[in-house]
Amino acid sequence: MSSDPEESRQPDPTDPWDEAVLEAVFAQSDVGLHVLDTDLRVVRVNTVAVGIRGISADRILGLPASEAYAPAGVSVDEDVLRKVLATGHPALDRLVTGRPPTDPHTKHVFSVSAHRLQDRRGTVLGVVVTSTDVTERERAHARLRLLHDVHERIGTSLDVERTARELVDVTVPGFADWVVVALTDAVLKGRAPGLLSRDPAPLLRCAATGRTGAAPPVPEAGAVLLPGIFGATLPSSASLLPPDGHGGAPGARLVTPLAVRGQIFGAVAFRRANGGESYGEEDIALAEGIASRTATCLENALRFTREHIVMTALRSWPLRQEQATQSAVDVALRHRPGGSAAGSWFDVIPLPGARVALVVGQVEQAGLSAVATMSRLRTAVHSLTTLDLDPHELLARLHATTLRLSAEQDTSTGAGSAPDSAGPPEGGDHPTASCTIAVHDPVDGRLDIARAGSSLFAVVRPDGSVDTKPVDDGPLLGAEGPPFACSTFSLPEGSTLCLASAAESGDAGPRTAEVVNALAHPDRTPEAMADAVKRLLAPDRVLLIARTRHLPPSELGQWAVPFDFSAVGTARAHVEERLRQWKHPVDPFTATLVVSELVTNAVRYGAAPIVLRLITDGDTLTCEVSDAGQAAPHLRHAKAVDEGGRGLLICATLADNWGVRHTDEGKTVWAELRPEGEGTAP
Incomplete structure (x- = not known):
């Protein structure tokens, strides 16, 4: 044998070994x-x-x-x-x-x-x-690529019809030349499927179709498709069915239900064109994987739809009370949708004395539980405003409510601390919330603000100057707790307040310069300002723009009352004269009787100075008597032999509403009267 490497690499045609190797190959x-x-x-x-x-x-x-x-x-x-x-x-x-x-x-x-x-x-x-x-290898790769596309491209939105459309787009033409997706009526209407796997022939309607040029026609949208394309009864798993015999495409159909945990959302049918490759066992398994992914996305879409309906219903309660607050502010409300079902809310709440409370809040967690927490906090805010509390006191009560909600949540999950604990429960994911409350008084332009957490809050004065930090950030509700940041201003008429719910954690929200550019236009209407600011907000956040008003002197009457029982008659005379000037529909006898009792109580139990104020707001008359005393009056029922003690009982009987508002200078007892037959405002 030659030792030359080059020669050893060259076959010798005369060598029998070379000939044998070539022949074997x-x-x-x-x-x-x-x-x-x-x-x-x-x-x-x-x-x-x-x-x-x-x-x-x-x-x-x-x-x-x-x-x-x-x-x-x-x-x-x-x-x-x-x-x-x-x-x-x-x-x-x-x-x-x-x-x-x-x-x-x-x-x-x-x-x-x-x-x-x-x-x-x-x-x-x-x-x-x-x-x-390498046909089998490439088929396996193609199936993996298709499954990857299914997970990447199906379920990009929380809409059932778009999800059905995505199934068609992914599978045509790579997996089928003809695809029909049908859903139940309930799913198409955003409700729970309502069908179980044991239902043999559910009513299915065409939701999405697709085909190549070589495939036969597809059904029209909304057409009933069972029996027919999916067989006389719907298979419980992916199955090959023979030609339908109803004028459809020849060849076998690969049919699989869209089901999750026994609930049927719909079904999908696949076909390949004439002359195409028939479906095998691997294709059946692949169809089941595609259907499983699609059904899960449909379930997620329905869950979001239900949560969104609940969220919208809860957020829209109570209805806007524009007529009840138009004497104090002109408001514009916005909600930037985002699909996370976040617990943002705003409220414009009328208060006695033509005042108005502006509230914007945000539950930190997202989802339906956040919406439920938001609804309960809103209810608490509406209830607490009836107590005429200062905004920072109201937030303190709301903080206690949030802690109780945390305790209830922990109890329901088997964890937790006592409902009356002073701080947030240890462990768990307890709810927290940010909330800003501003109370505007149109009589003197006073604005009281309190804030829990951080959120967008700005004040625009009539000259165009913008204060983006009128009050400091405060601790979250349900977290560290009081004291909460608060402040008081005297605003000129035509000032604009901008309140928005907090941005998501880690999101600093809109830049200050952007906010100033959007707001520094006092000539714009609140609606125009709201449109400009809305674009700066994170998704699923709410915005409230309010332009302040002052009551004109013609709608206000105010007198200093001597600290003497003889002044009661003078107070009645003031009321009678002012009602005649206003031609007010409230019964004068009722109004003078209520004012008499309020002034008498102020002289007997209060302290000088005493001020009587009448406010007319449409057909509503508000009678207010302020004094420097801090003792809170309370309703009592006098005995039959008592000569006094019936003042507040008379006011409560004759007035549509009454209450006490405490200030740093003392207290104000007020009563609201309306013409007979109107009843209490909703």
């Missing part, structure tokens, strides 16, 4: 071999290559490769082969498709490589092409 190898000459004509093929193609060797020998393999549906790239001949650089692992005559209904995929052939002297003899059937 051509006769026994699993790899198809195709030998082409320099003109790219077929010189020799091995047994495997002929078997794969299903074409006898006699029919292709001597033919150009492009012509020889055309019956198998193979397109030969002659440019690549000529480049291999010219350069000697092999072309490796190129994928070629074809339909061998032995299996014309199935598209096969081959991995093809080409190498140049030359003799010992370097003369180019031709090119040898190897081919391996």
Whole structure:
């Protein structure tokens, strides 16, 4: 044997071993071999290559490769082969498709490589092409790619019809030439499916369809599709059904229900065009995976729809009371939707004396539980405003309410602390909230503010100056607790207040410069300001813009009352005269009697100075008596033999509403009267 390495690498045609190796490769190898000459004509093929193609060797020998393999549906790239001949650089692992005559209904995929052939002297003899059937490998890769697309592209929105449309877009044409997705009536209307897997023939309506040009027509949107496309009864799992016999496309249908935990959301049917590859066991398993992902997305979409309906209903309660607050402020309200079902809210609450409370809040967690917490906090705010508390006192009570909600939540989950604990419960995900409350008095322009947490709050004065920090941030409700940041201003008429719920955690919210640019236009209406600021907010946040008003002198009467019982008659005279001037519909006798009792109580139990004030707000008359005493009056029922003690009982009986408001200077006892027959305002 020669020791020359170069010589050892060259086969000797006279060597019987070389001839045996070559013969074994051509006769026994699993790899198809195709030998082409320099003109790219077929010189020799091995047994495997002929078997794969299903074409006898006699029919292709001597033919150009492009012509020889055309019956198998193979397109030969002659440019690549000529480049291999010219350069000697092999072309490796190129994928070629074809339909061998032995299996014309199935598209096969081959991995093809080409190498140049030359003799010992370097003369180019031709090119040898190897081919391996990798159809199953490529099908497995295609299924993985499809499953990846299913998870990436189905469920991008929380809308059931769009989810059905996404299923069609993902599967046509890669998995099917014809797809029909049907959903139950309840799902299409945003309700729970209402059908269980044991229901044999649910009512399904067409929700989305798709097809290629070679596929037959699809049903119209809204058409009832069972029985018919999905069979007389809906299969409980992915199944192959025979042709429907109802004028539909020929060929088997692959049908699978869209179900989660036994509830049926709908069904999907797949078909391939005539002459296409039939569905196999792997396709059935793939269809089940596609349907499972789609059904889960439909369930998520329905859950969001229900939460959104609940959130909208809770947020819209109570109805805006524009008529009851228009004497104090002109408001514009906005909500920037975002789909997270966050617990943001705003309220414009009328208070006695033509005052108004502006409230904006945000429960920190998102979801339906946050919306429920938000609703309970709103209810608490409406209840607490009836106590005429200062904003910072109201927030302190609201903080206690939030702690009770935390304790109830922890108790329901088996954890927690006592409901009367002073701080937030240890452990768990207890609710917290931010809340800003501003109370505006249109009589003197006084504005009292208190804040829990951080949120957007700005004051725009009539000259265009913007104060973006009129009050400091405070601790969250349900967290550290009081004291809460508070402040008091005297605002000129035409000032604008901007309140927005807090941004999400980690989001600093709009930049101060952007807020100033949006608000520094006092000539704009509140509606225009609200539109400008809304664009700066994070999704699912609310905005309240309020322009302050002052009561005109013609709607206000105010007198200093001597600290003497003899002044009661003078107070009655003031009331009678002012009611005549106003031509007010309230009964004068009732009004003078109420004022008499309030002034008498102030002289008997209060302290000087005493001030009587009448406010007319439409048909409502508010009678207020202020004094410097801090003792709170209370309603009592006098005995039959008592000569006094019936003052507040008389006021409570005759007035539509009454109460006590404490200030730093003392207290104010007020009563609201309306004409007979109107009753208490809702």
